[in-house]
Amino acid sequence: MEQAAVPPTEQVRDVVQAVVEALREPKAEEDSPLVAASSFEADALRTEILRVGRKLWERQYVDGNGGNISVRLGSNYVLCTPTMLSKGDLQPADICLSDLDGNILAGDRSRTSELLLHLEIYKANPKARAVLHCHPPYATAFAITGTVPPNGLIPEYEIFIGPAAVAPYETPGTQAFAETVLPYVQDHNTILLANHGIVCWSDTVTHAEWLAEIIDNYCKTYLIALQIGKPLTFIPDDKIQDILALKRRMGFPDARLPKDAAAEAVAVKNTSELERLVEQVVARLEGRA
Numbered sequence: 001m002e003q004a005a006v007p008p009t010e011q012v013r014d015v016v017q018a019v020v021e022a023l024r025e026p027k028a029e030e031d032s033p034l035v036a037a038s039s040f041e042a043d044a045l046r047t048e049i050l051r052v053g054r055k056l057w058e059r060q061y062v063d064g065n066g067g068n069i070s071v072r073l074g075s076n077y078v079l080c081t082p083t084m085l086s087k088g089d090l091q092p093a094d095i096c097l098s099d100l101d102g103n104i105l106a107g108d109r110s111r112t113s114e115l116l117l118h119l120e121i122y123k124a125n126p127k128a129r130a131v132l133h134c135h136p137p138y139a140t141a142f143a144i145t146g147t148v149p150p151n152g153l154i155p156e157y158e159i160f161i162g163p164a165a166v167a168p169y170e171t172p173g174t175q176a177f178a179e180t181v182l183p184y185v186q187d188h189n190t191i192l193l194a195n196h197g198i199v200c201w202s203d204t205v206t207h208a209e210w211l212a213e214i215i216d217n218y219c220k221t222y223l224i225a226l227q228i229g230k231p232l233t234f235i236p237d238d239k240i241q242d243i244l245a246l247k248r249r250m251g252f253p254d255a256r257l258p259k260d261a262a263a264e265a266v267a268v269k270n271t272s273e274l275e276r277l278v279e280q281v282v283a284r285l286e287g288r289a
């Protein structure tokens with residue numbers, strides 16, 4: 001008996017279902033902390049943390065044992081820097097593996113007490129895959145005045161950061177301190193911590209460090225510009241709107257965007273990504289690729 005032809009839309013639906021199911025399969029390395037800690041991905045992330053730690057120290061963004069770096073590993077784990085160690089002296093074996101409750105699962109050293117801050121950010125915003133805290137002098141100078149620099153002076157700052165926020169002071173290392181950033185963590189990827197420093201989140205450790213460089217350089221340049229004694233010129237509003245449209249397309253957070261715009265940008269990005277994926281799978285099934 002001849003089989004009834006399956007309509008193309010149903011074929012696509014079946015393929016999408018198969019792709020979704022495949023993506024739902026838990027990764028093997030997520031089953032065991034020790035397997036996760038010794039994976040190739042963990043090795044690469046530890047190397048990235050060491051490289052970024054060195055950059056923070058060389059740029060004088062950390063002092064003594066100050067500052068800390070973490071990155072998510074799969075869905076369940078976080079790699080983070082230990083306490084009482086300069087970020088310029090990190091070795092791969094110093095990096096701890098923690099769960100999302102802050103329990104150390106692998107590594108000989110004690111984790112940074114400020115991991116609580118990182119974990120609150122991860123739990124509040126799934127787009128945060130890496131978190132970095134440091135004390136860059138110019139941005140921290142603003143943090144001790146409880147103010148942020150004005151917006152609209154340099155395009156790079158507008159694109160990557162936009163308006164910064166100031167979280168109120170709390171004793172570092174406490175849960176109360178960790179929760180001070182929660183009101184800001186959706187719309188801001190860079191937050192000044194009053195009387196303390198800054199915290200940045202991004203998709204990678206490298207990109208989180210870029211944010212620290214960008215805000216500190218912006219604060220520094222703004223303060224130098226004030227010394228010149230001439231009126232500042234600001235980027236025209238219509239050009240700021242161009243930047244906001246770009247950020248919306250890229251899915252970057254910005255407090256000036258309408259509340260639903262960031263989610264919409266992510267949804268559009270995910271839809272086109274899904275369409276591309278489906279097209280690839282269909283092409284493979286049809287022998288076109």
Ligand SMILES: [Zn+2]
Nearest residue numbers: 066067196197
């Ligand atoms: Zn600190």
